Amino acid sequence: MPYHYTRELFSEEHEIFRASYRHFLETEADAHVDEWLKAGRVPQSFFTKAGEMGFLAVGVPEEYGGPGGDFLCRVIIAEELGYSVAGASIAPLVIGDGVSEILFHNGSEEQRHKWMPPMAKGEVRMGFAITEPDSGSDVASIRTSAVRDGDEYIINGAKTYIGNAAFADAFIVACKTQPELGMKGISMIIVEADRPGFVRGRKLEKMGSHLSGTGEIAFQDVRVPVSNLVGTEGAGMKVVMTGLNMDRITWPSIAHAASQRAFDETVTFTRNRRSFGQAIIDFQNTRFKLAEMKTELAVGRAFLDDLIRDYLKTGKLDTIRCAMAKIWLPEMEGRIIDQCVQFHGGAGYMDEYPVSRLYTAARLHRIFAGTAEIMRLMVGRSI
Numbered sequence: 001m002p003y004h005y006t007r008e009l010f011s012e013e014h015e016i017f018r019a020s021y022r023h024f025l026e027t028e029a030d031a032h033v034d035e036w037l038k039a040g041r042v043p044q045s046f047f048t049k050a051g052e053m054g055f056l057a058v059g060v061p062e063e064y065g066g067p068g069g070d071f072l073c074r075v076i077i078a079e080e081l082g083y084s085v086a087g088a089s090i091a092p093l094v095i096g097d098g099v100s101e102i103l104f105h106n107g108s109e110e111q112r113h114k115w116m117p118p119m120a121k122g123e124v125r126m127g128f129a130i131t132e133p134d135s136g137s138d139v140a141s142i143r144t145s146a147v148r149d150g151d152e153y154i155i156n157g158a159k160t161y162i163g164n165a166a167f168a169d170a171f172i173v174a175c176k177t178q179p180e181l182g183m184k185g186i187s188m189i190i191v192e193a194d195r196p197g198f199v200r201g202r203k204l205e206k207m208g209s210h211l212s213g214t215g216e217i218a219f220q221d222v223r224v225p226v227s228n229l230v231g232t233e234g235a236g237m238k239v240v241m242t243g244l245n246m247d248r249i250t251w252p253s254i255a256h257a258a259s260q261r262a263f264d265e266t267v268t269f270t271r272n273r274r275s276f277g278q279a280i281i282d283f284q285n286t287r288f289k290l291a292e293m294k295t296e297l298a299v300g301r302a303f304l305d306d307l308i309r310d311y312l313k314t315g316k317l318d319t320i321r322c323a324m325a326k327i328w329l330p331e332m333e334g335r336i337i338d339q340c341v342q343f344h345g346g347a348g349y350m351d352e353y354p355v356s357r358l359y360t361a362a363r364l365h366r367i368f369a370g371t372a373e374i375m376r377l378m379v380g381r382s383i
Contacts (some may be wrong), residue, residue, distance in 0.1 A: 008184070009308060010072060017069070017077045022084075024053060029086035041167070042211050044122075050094075051122030057100035063103065065117030074098070075308060078250045082257030085354055088361035091254055092163045092212035092368070098128045098250065099172060102243045103190075104156075106231045111190070115170075126190075127168035129159040129217060130245060139174065139240060142221065148176035151226050153177075153189055153220060158201075158218040165215030166203040169193055174240065179234050186236035190228040197222035208360030241319070247321035247369035249307060252329035253364045256300050257378055259333045260359050262340040263293050286343065293336050300332050308379045320382045323375040330365035331372065337362050 010018070024224045028049055036042050050056050058073045081087045087369025103126070104112055105209055118124035135141040155175060162171070170192045172318050179186030191198060197382050201216030267290065269280035280286055290380025307325055340355050341348035348355050366372045 001314070001338050002274070006236060007305060009305060010076075014076060017073055017080060020053070021055060021077060022080050022175070024050070024055060025080060025084040025086060028173060029090060030084055033086040033089055034121055036211055037089060041213065042093060044138045047122030048127070049122075049295060051066045051120060053118040054096050056122050057116060057120035058117050059101040060104050060120060066100070066104075066121045067120065072308070072312060074101075074250070075253055078253040079257045083261045083367050084252035087254070087258065088354070088357035089211045090363075091361065092209050092214070095254070096125070096127065096164045096212075099128050100244060101246070102239065103172065103230065105242055106188070109229070110227060113163075115190075117308075119366065123250050124169045125164055125167060127162055127164040127171040127217075128187065129165075129191075130174045131159060131163050131173045132162045132242065133160050139186065139237065142174055142186065143175060143178070144173065144175050146177050146187060146189055148177070148226070149223075150352050152223045153228070155191060155197075155219040155222040155224065156218065160215055160216045160279045161204070161214060163218050165200065166213035168209060168213075171217065172230055174236055178342050181234065183237050184234050186240075187233045188230040190223060190230060191219065191224055191289075194224050195224060207363060208357065209364055215289075221226060222327070242262075244369060245317040245319060245322050247374075248326040248343075249304075249311075249317060251365055251369055252300075252325040253304060254298070255329040255333040255362065256304060258358050258362060259293075259300070259336040260297055262337045263290070265354050266340040267288070269347070273345075280343065289343070293339065296336060299327055304329070320379055323378045327372050327375045327379070328372060330362070333362045335367060345369060 028046055031215065039274065047056070049348065054067035054186060055077065057066040058069040058077065060068070064070040075189055078095065081091050100116065103115055107115070115124065115126070119126060130139060130142070131144050132144065134143065144159065146153040146155045157175070159173070170190055171189050173191050175187055175189050176185055177187040193200065197220040199218040199220060201218055203215040206214060269283070270286055271279055273280045281290070282374070299303065304325060307321055310321070337355065337359050343361050347353050350356055
């Protein structure tokens, strides 16, 4: 059951890329995800193979070691990942590869040449560390500090709920370099995990997305060279927004694809499951509910495609429209997958059925990359 619509957005080359990535997920992830869940991690071989096939750092040009893909390749990865069986468990981990493009667009030439090739090969993974124990969506309230000392920064603080925290080789860390300036005093600094004073804390157990390696990290007088500064000092929010705007199109795309997978699984299940002498799908209530889901999926797809089309024309992601997508698509996903679980009955609560994993993974999407409440504040201020 492929995730596919006839859409003029994608060229023949994009469709070849989609088919290749879908096959990769089916053979290298879907077939092994249950083993990985038992082991508690995704093996390095998965990332090595992804790198060999050009599925990592997809938007990085070839001169920096990347495959030279475009924005639509990143959209395809999100859609196929959201639709795949393994996606509910590995999506945050795999999408975390987008840090490579954040660094490419904001980093120095030295940083690009140092980090891009090994990231594209799957040899190095990098995390994006913003959230702290006392600050989430309110980035301005972070406390992690970076104090200049000659040609180095001394970093102290702690981060939590960080994707890939358990396995990443380095992190782009949000720090206060000039606390008195609020938002304008935030800088993004690369911190390698092997530096003295870097502490890898607990790996956090979650409701879903169990293979994302979410955890805590801390910094105790960690010294890094000033050359690890990403962009300019005090311009950290520009770097953050590069990532967040992309997340706010990526995660709605994943939410839509996951909803479509749940819908497709439910149509198949209700056709095959019988109750009171007839297939469940033949009850009027089932037909009406499925009709509502199909309609919502069509509306969501139209809005996403319009948002993508706008980006292709302007080269910019509209912050407010991204926020609107981040509100509506994950909430749509919650409604649809909840109903799909209901149609599965007791089977829907069993982890062996995809809808069960999709359900628990979906709950994160209304929180991750900016809560629905913060998105409403942003959209409200634009009125």
